[in-house]
Amino acid sequence: MSESHVNTDDASPIASGVAGLDHILRGGYAKYRSHLIEGRPGSGKTTLGLQFLIEGAAHGEKCLYITLSESKRELLSVAGRHGWDLQGVDILELVPPELSLDPSKLQTLIHASELELGETVQAALAEIGRIKPDRVVFDSLSEIRLLSQGSLRYRRQVLALKSFFLLNNATVLLLDDLTGEDEDLNLHSISHGVIRMEQLTPVYGGERRRLRVIKMRGVQIRGGYHDFVIRPGGVTVFPRLVAADHKPAPNGSLALSGNAVDTLLGGGLDRGTSTLLMGPSGVGKSTIATSFCHAALERGERVLVLLFDETERIFLARAGGVGMELKPFIASGMLVLEQINPADLSPGELSSQIRTAVESRDARLVVIDSLTGYLNAMSEEQHLVLQMHEILTYLNQKGVVTILLLANHGLIGQMGVDVDMTYLCDAVMLLRFFESGGRIRRAISVIKKRVGPHEDTIREFRIDGSGITVGEPLNRFRGILTGIPVFEGERSDLITNKAS
Secondary structure: OOHHHOOOOOOOEEOOOOEOHHHHOOOOEEOOOEEEEEEOOOOOHHHHHHHHHHHHHHOOOOEEEEEOOOOHHHHHHHHHHOOOOOOOEEEEEOOOHHHOOOHHHOOOOOOOHHHHHHHHHHHHHHHHHHHOOOEEEEEOHHHHHHHHOOHHHHHHHHHHHHHHHHHOOOEEEEEEOOOOHHHHOOHHHHOOEEEEEEEEOOOOOOOEEEEEEEEEOOOOOOOOOEEEEEEOOEEEEEOOOOHHHOOOOOOOOOEOOOOOHHHHOOOOEOOOOEEEEEEOOOOOHHHHHHHHHHHHHHOOOEEEEEEOOOOHHHHHHHHHHOOOOOHHHHHHOOEEEEEOOOOOOOHHHHHHHHHHHHHOOOEEEEEEEOHHHHHHOOOOHHHHHHHHHHHHHHHHHOOOEEEEEEEOOOOOOOOOOOOOOHHHOOEEEEEEEEEEOOEEEEEEEEEEEOOOOOOOOOEEEEEEOOEEEEEEEOOOEEOOOOOOOEEOOOHHHOHHHHHO
């Protein structure tokens, strides 16, 4: 073929119609090529295929859905539940003769599989020749496999279909429900691209879905597993967060809390750093994090707070009870509170929420309250560490101040955590209860800060209706790091006594 007849548009990316998937595929499916979409029943293949055709119809392309497994009525019902209009999408409903209830089409004396397969395929090819579609979804290869009655003949038939689609310049999705997975892995070699869709069912909570692009010829795909959901409106894919894909932003001024906690931190939190607040439940981690949020909002910065462990109502009531009213900032859109249900949230969707807040809403402070709740959303501890590493690196690259809360086991005595996150964070603040004079008190100290100086002292702090009060350094303390702090100083050094 001469160069003048070469189609320069050949195999160029075209939109998939699925949010997030084009990012993984570096632009979309390859034009004029056949792609294998495989997954168990219920994994979302049909929905993915319909979105592909709807996207094409919206741009004036001719689209054809060939179905051997679902009726046209069922497809229209699926589209209706998602609020879609299939106008511009032709649906060819094929029923192999052996599956038909029409007595005239049954072969009672002999079962000629060659005739049945031939009639089915010829009907599909004839419709393609008549419509000349730009996009085709073939649902599904499982029926062709059954009619072929042999892996060799099945492979040859799929090859013939692929060649016919290529000659007719159609971009095709071939759906397969993996009923013969052990035999059909060789289809990967004849497909231009292969996408595997999976549905996982945890012990508790809703199902989790993920996909993986196994291959896409000539494209440096974004590999690995990517979470996705199926909700009214179709499939939404959450590409796996890769911090290295994002350029670092310049750092700005310090982020302040507006109280004496800044003194412990050597002036405040540096932009593009992450801080971990560790301590038992009720010691004041959320209140200290809220003080940074309130100060940022008053400076005119946008804030994102992800709530795993308490409701939005309780969070706002607690903040208002210590003199930090946040409701006006929610009304103005400066503060975004996301109440997360760990049982139904995938890690990919969480990363997507954070990216949206940072890139679309320009959030400058992100609070995750708490990592204990986030751990419950993950199936394995190692995955939590890897996921959080990417999230923190991404936020640091964007110059965002990140505050993470992690609850220790128990309220008193020696304490531990489910997973060690201290090495991932740039600063670590330790909060503890201690007793003195028959009262329960709170102590705070900065264990680590990578950027800039910080105090190595231990200070008492108090939370009341006026906010957070931090006392002077307490010199006669021991056992704070073991989880059993003992104060051996004078009672006159404590906040309450000074105030009285």
